[in-house]
Amino acid sequence: MHYWLMKSEPDAFSIDDLARKGVEPWDGVRNYQARNFLRDAMRTGDGVLFYHSSCETPGVAGIAEVAGAARPDPTQFDRRSAHYDPDSPREAPRWWLVDVRFVRKLAHPVTLETLRRDRRLGDFALTRRGNRLSVLPVSAAQWRLILDHAQEHA
């Protein structure tokens, strides 16, 4: 069992959108490091922190889980998609996705500010200087600490 954090701009796709849809293919990831996490490391049932980025209050807005094995991202072959990649070979797809299932929305999001302030989180990919990864690993200890923050406000 592993844990992850996945970023989404709520204007494009929010935790409420995931709540409505139930399961969503996490397409459009076009970074090799993030691709490797999706394709090689994620397993069905892994925990996902759903993070809202590029918004008024960035932070963890909800919980999701990996709903299935990685599969090629169909948008890379779709000429009309913003994520079309003409250089990706059909027989060896470059970009992969996993399906993500809604678990619950946090009554009180755990803000980036809170995450930065909590020194107990230690070395955390999210708050590393210059980090731009949209899919990143979270340790079991970090997962617990972050959910504790959500609980404190309950």
Place this chain on the structure above:
DNA sequence: GCCAACGTTGGC
């Protein structure tokens, strides 16, 4: 293989 130019991410 180097590196400048460019595009993107994402906080502020």
Place this chain on the structure above:
DNA sequence: GCCAACGTTGGC
């Protein structure tokens, strides 16, 4: 809207 940080591209 600004800008720092970073990944990618392409000329040489």
